[in-house]
Amino acid sequence: xxxxxxxxxxxxxxxxxxxxxxxxxxxxxxxxxxxxxxxxxxxxxxxxxxxxxxxxxxxxxxxxxxxxxxxxxxxxxxxxxxxxxxxxxxxxxxxxxxxxxxxxxxxxxxxxxxxxxxxxxxxxxxxxxxxxxxxxxxxxxxxxxxxxxxxxxxxxxxxxxxxxxxxxxxxxxxxxxxxxxxxxxxxxxxxxxxxxxxxxxxxxxxxxxxxxxxxxxxxxxxxxxxxxxxxxxxxxxxxxxxxxxxxxxxxxxxxxxxxxxxxxxxxxxxxxxxxxxxxxxxxxxxxxxxxxxxxxxxxxxxxxxxxxxxxxxxxxxxxxxxxxxxxxxxxxxxxxxxxxxxxxxxxxxxxxxxxxxxxxxxxxxxxxxxxxxxxxxxxxxxxxxxxxxxxxxxxxxxxxxxxxxxxxxxxxxxxxxxxxxxxxxxxxxxxxxxxxxxxxxxxxxxxxxxxxxxxxxxxxxxxx
Numbered sequence: 001x002x003x004x005x006x007x008x009x010x011x012x013x014x015x016x017x018x019x020x021x022x023x024x025x026x027x028x029x030x031x032x033x034x035x036x037x038x039x040x041x042x043x044x045x046x047x048x049x050x051x052x053x054x055x056x057x058x059x060x061x062x063x064x065x066x067x068x069x070x071x072x073x074x075x076x077x078x079x080x081x082x083x084x085x086x087x088x089x090x091x092x093x094x095x096x097x098x099x100x101x102x103x104x105x106x107x108x109x110x111x112x113x114x115x116x117x118x119x120x121x122x123x124x125x126x127x128x129x130x131x132x133x134x135x136x137x138x139x140x141x142x143x144x145x146x147x148x149x150x151x152x153x154x155x156x157x158x159x160x161x162x163x164x165x166x167x168x169x170x171x172x173x174x175x176x177x178x179x180x181x182x183x184x185x186x187x188x189x190x191x192x193x194x195x196x197x198x199x200x201x202x203x204x205x206x207x208x209x210x211x212x213x214x215x216x217x218x219x220x221x222x223x224x225x226x227x228x229x230x231x232x233x234x235x236x237x238x239x240x241x242x243x244x245x246x247x248x249x250x251x252x253x254x255x256x257x258x259x260x261x262x263x264x265x266x267x268x269x270x271x272x273x274x275x276x277x278x279x280x281x282x283x284x285x286x287x288x289x290x291x292x293x294x295x296x297x298x299x300x301x302x303x304x305x306x307x308x309x310x311x312x313x314x315x316x317x318x319x320x321x322x323x324x325x326x327x328x329x330x331x332x333x334x335x336x337x338x339x340x341x342x343x344x345x346x347x348x349x350x351x352x353x354x355x356x357x358x359x360x361x362x363x364x365x366x367x368x369x370x371x372x373x374x375x376x377x378x379x380x381x382x383x384x385x386x387x388x389x390x391x392x393x394x395x396x397x398x399x400x401x402x403x404x405x406x407x408x409x410x411x412x413x414x415x416x417x418x419x420x421x422x423x424x425x426x427x428x429x430x431x432x433x434x435x436x437x438x439x440x441x442x443x444x445x446x447x448x449x450x451x452x453x454x455x456x457x458x459x460x461x462x463x464x
Contacts, residue, residue, distance in 0.1 A: 019054055027043055178225070262343050
């Protein structure tokens with residue numbers, strides 16, 4: 001296992017910025033608004049001689065109630081698993097009473113401590129460090145995370161404190177397994193589902209809508225299979241999104257959809273399928289990702305409400321009839337086994353590898369069973385097919401006059417292939433290509449004898 005380095009400190013001191021610099025990513029959401037990060041965010045740092053895990057944590061405000069209290073619990077969990085703790089402070093704000101309180105709690109944990117004095121750009125570093133020397137920590141590192149300065153000095157201090165482990169290199173690029181993004185409107189239970197699957201309070205859960213602001217990746221192993229769950233921020237209608245932070249959260253969610261292999265769109269069973277749910281599914285289709293539709297809070301519904309929910313799913317999601325629907329209760333854990341099976345089936349269908357021989361047999365059977373309607377007295381012909389890729393599965397069909405195929409016949413072919421190859425939970429792309437006409441662009445020039453004969457025929461026609 002890779003050693004863990006936790007970044008801890010007050011809100012808005014630059015922990016997420018430092019995390020992005022260390023991991024050479026933009027995974028952590030960064031904004032001037034304090035308290036933006038609430039969950040633990042993991043990434044791998046490859047900058048030094050040894051790779052290690054970096055944990056970005058939420059800012060500690062000193063409040064033990066509400067969201068701040070839940071955030072503080074996540075910080076405690078990060079510190080408990082860390083080999084080294086980097087206490088990030090703000091040189092511009094100076095040493096504050098809350099810094100002393102946080103440091104006192106960190107000392108109780110008995111972990112190696114490094115103080116990173118951030119935002120020293122434009123300031124005298126020696127004066128900034130002198131103020132924080134009063135904390136009694138021997139290792140002080142000046143940083144300017146926004147400009148990437150001071151990172152080498154921080155790595156020089158961190159690496160000697162890391163425990164030796166010969167398996168670091170092997171774990172530097174772990175198998176992520178199936179990437180599963182969980183998306184939906186705010187407060188439908190996405191974070192609750194992640195915690196239930198993990199069996200621990202990995203992400204912050206609250207009744208307050210919009211608790212999750214960043215996309216959090218969590219590795220999990222279930223029934224011998226590896227997955228990477230991506231918990232995302234809730235997406236509201238564009239007209240209701242006003243704050244810049246929420247706009248960035250929506251962008252992160254859309255990026256998570258693009259990065260995932262299977263997308264779980266979660267909706268509230270009590271509310272049925274809303275317009276925003278259909279819009280989110282539209283984003284999934286635009287990215288051509290495998291899809292599983294999940295109706296949460298199933299345990300709270302009466303029989304009549306369940307029937308209404310099923311009717312709503314059938315009526316409003318007929319454009320993704322191939323997507324499996326699973327009814328669960330993330331709070332109590334019912335339906336989770338069926339959900340994971342649906343994810344496995346969707347991933348297996350999305351990555352299905354066709355062979356040219358089986359595709360040619362399928363095209364022949366489909367064409368024999370139902371031929372396309374005539375176009376200007378001629379019937380389009382389908383000659384042969386071959387695979388064009390996976391995730392989503394793509395079938396390339398060659399023939400003549402294929403651009404004149406009716407939309408209904410294209411749907412027939414798609415449904416035929418889905419049934420023949422048992423494809424569920426994934427979009428299917430059909431690409432049609434017309435064979436080239438060898439005589440296209442060539443003009444038939446007449447010989448001298450043919451021209452004389454043509455002139456005689458014209459004269460005879462005029463005489464008649």
